[in-house]
Amino acid sequence: MQPVTRFAPSPTGYLHLGHAFSALDAWSRARSAGGRFLLRIEDIDRTRCRPEFDTGIIEDLTWLGLDWDGEVRRQSAHFADYQAAIEKLQALGVIYPCFCTRKDIAGAQSAPHGPDGPLYPGTCRTLPADIAVARMATGSPYALRLDTGRATALAGNLSFREESLGTVAAAPEQLGDVVLARREIPCSYHLCVTVDDALQGVTLVTRAIDLLPATHIHRLLQALLGLPTPDYAHHPLLTDEAGARLAKRAGAPTLRSIREAGGTAENTRKMAGFPR
Numbered sequence: 001m002q003p004v005t006r007f008a009p010s011p012t013g014y015l016h017l018g019h020a021f022s023a024l025d026a027w028s029r030a031r032s033a034g035g036r037f038l039l040r041i042e043d044i045d046r047t048r049c050r051p052e053f054d055t056g057i058i059e060d061l062t063w064l065g066l067d068w069d070g071e072v073r074r075q076s077a078h079f080a081d082y083q084a085a086i087e088k089l090q091a092l093g094v095i096y097p098c099f100c101t102r103k104d105i106a107g108a109q110s111a112p113h114g115p116d117g118p119l120y121p122g123t124c125r126t127l128p129a130d131i132a133v134a135r136m137a138t139g140s141p142y143a144l145r146l147d148t149g150r151a152t153a154l155a156g157n158l159s160f161r162e163e164s165l166g167t168v169a170a171a172p173e174q175l176g177d178v179v180l181a182r183r184e185i186p187c188s189y190h191l192c193v194t195v196d197d198a199l200q201g202v203t204l205v206t207r208a209i210d211l212l213p214a215t216h217i218h219r220l221l222q223a224l225l226g227l228p229t230p231d232y233a234h235h236p237l238l239t240d241e242a243g244a245r246l247a248k249r250a251g252a253p254t255l256r257s258i259r260e261a262g263g264t265a266e267n268t269r270k271m272a273g274f275p276r
Helices: 017-032 051-064 079-092 102-107 129-137 148-155 189-199 209-225 255-260 265-271
Strands: 004-007 036-041 095-098 143-146 159-162 166-169 179-182 204-208 231-235
Touching: 004 017, 004 204, 017 036, 017 051, 017 204, 017 231, 017 255, 017 265, 036 051, 051 255, 051 265, 079 095, 079 179, 079 189, 079 209, 095 129, 143 209, 148 209, 159 209, 179 189, 189 209, 204 209, 209 231, 255 265
Parallel strands: 004 036, 159 231, 204 231
Antiparallel strands: 095 143, 143 179, 159 166
């Protein structure tokens, strides 16, 4: 079967070499096998995403020599798809409102740790429904969390295929009761990426190794929502000379700055590890 891959950046900054590696990896896998390569802009967080970064993504990828199939899917235009998924999960009884702040969670002595830090300790999981509804009606900030224990019991034993590991038994409990939506942002990364990959027919998800733990939650959501499960290939992170991960917040050199300094697309591809 010809693969369908995708590159799905968030327009919260300009692309850097780490992004170039991810995009080239997904693009080359699709093109070498006669498959399809899709571009998706993950712009659900309207407070951080900016039009100039969206435009910059298109310009940078085009400069690198990448092309994609079909129209660019922008998540901000598809909130109805994510709301439908939320409603289905609510009908299954695996979502609950949470009113705890990040400070509350960080200060909870009973909070275990997962791959991304302290897990939510389940404080609001047993909050009576009438109290939760009343608090939501007053405008209190809240998040909708997945009751991972209940959802796992409902879905049963699950697994997914990771290129470097073979068949992996899903263990979504390692991420705890993740957030699926917030009052101010009606959907989260975990929900959107799962729904989008299914709707776009993605058969091979290529992304950085730091997102491997999230795959366990995505596999659970696929089972609950009746969605297909793609194969996965998590690649190593690109690092600088000191071994630090290339990241926006760390000031990694952007493709735009490389281009403005006279760099060529060919050399930039080589810097990102392509051709390989």
